[in-house]
Amino acid sequence: MTVESGALYVIATPIGNLEDISARALRILREVRGIAAEDTRHTGQMLAHFGIDTPMFSLHEHNERARLEAVVARLREGQALALVSDAGTPLISDPGFPLVRELRRQGLKVIPVPGPSSIVAALSVAGLPTDRFTFEGFLPPKSVARRERLQALAREERTLVFLEASHRIAETLADLAAVFGGERPATVARELTKRFEEIHTASLSELGDWLDADPHRRKGEFVVIVQGAPAASEADTAETRRLLVALLAELPASRAAAVAAKLTGLRKKALYDLALALGSDSRLSSAMEGE
Numbered sequence: 001m002t003v004e005s006g007a008l009y010v011i012a013t014p015i016g017n018l019e020d021i022s023a024r025a026l027r028i029l030r031e032v033r034g035i036a037a038e039d040t041r042h043t044g045q046m047l048a049h050f051g052i053d054t055p056m057f058s059l060h061e062h063n064e065r066a067r068l069e070a071v072v073a074r075l076r077e078g079q080a081l082a083l084v085s086d087a088g089t090p091l092i093s094d095p096g097f098p099l100v101r102e103l104r105r106q107g108l109k110v111i112p113v114p115g116p117s118s119i120v121a122a123l124s125v126a127g128l129p130t131d132r133f134t135f136e137g138f139l140p141p142k143s144v145a146r147r148e149r150l151q152a153l154a155r156e157e158r159t160l161v162f163l164e165a166s167h168r169i170a171e172t173l174a175d176l177a178a179v180f181g182g183e184r185p186a187t188v189a190r191e192l193t194k195r196f197e198e199i200h201t202a203s204l205s206e207l208g209d210w211l212d213a214d215p216h217r218r219k220g221e222f223v224v225i226v227q228g229a230p231a232a233s234e235a236d237t238a239e240t241r242r243l244l245v246a247l248l249a250e251l252p253a254s255r256a257a258a259v260a261a262k263l264t265g266l267r268k269k270a271l272y273d274l275a276l277a278l279g280s281d282s283r284l285s286s287a288m289e290g291e
Contacts, residue, residue: 010082011083011090012115013115034074036081121192128159170212173207176224182204185226191221
């Protein structure tokens with residue numbers, strides 16, 4: 001097979017281990033007329049490793065829109081081009097969206113070359129539900145905005161997937177525990193496919209302790225996967241919420257759930273889950289009022 005003329009190939013590249021690149025990706029990178037790279041220095045190292053000398057040009061968040069016309073012109077001339085990001089699949093928390101959208105609008109061909117993705121890699125080994133999940137990317141860097149975003153996701157029943165940087169991972173885990181409840185199961189995947197890869201599944205509160213136990217665990221690139229909220233049940237009614245809020249003002253969540261179960265005849269486990277959620281809401285509000 002040879003590359004199609006006038007097509008942009010969106011190529012996934014390794015997220016750490018160079019052996020993860022596909023034979024198809026290597027062939028296309030050799031055959032296209034040019035490679036649009038997020039960082040030409042970074043991609044140049046990868047290409048040199050595989051003995052590929054295809055010309056590159058930069059395409060990143062600061063120049064992507066300015067480069068659109070030039071890329072379109074080259075494709076219309078019949079040239080085949082490739083798009084790569086620094087690691088993983090382009091457009092997934094990486095540059096490329098304005099370009100691909102414009103090419104689609106103009107009826108030009110865009111061809112995916114699938115491969116490495118830190119998101120899918122982490123999901124495959126987390127041991128958390130993967131039949132339904134939602135990718136939320138990077139959370140806001142500021143604590144108040146981050147908690148507000150998490151609060152909007154507190155009732156989400158699908159598994160949640162986040163990316164996070166090393167200098168914010170501890171704060172993010174603390175906010176996740178505060179908003180979702182410390183007992184919510186979650187996984188931290190660090191430095192996937194690299195030398196110091198670590199994958200740890202525990203409750204959100206335990207993950208915070210695990211991170212603090214070794215300062216080296218705060219280094220690298222992170223994927224955080226959090227199990228979704230329990231499905232809404234018959235326990236989650238306005239009347240039950242009012243009862244639990246009153247009880248939570250005087251009692252811990254487990255005791256409040258036990259008392260509410262006796263008064264309503266509902267299952268203690270469902271009431272306990274609801275109490276944890278309501279307690280998280282209360283903690284969030286108090287924390288935000290104090291800032």
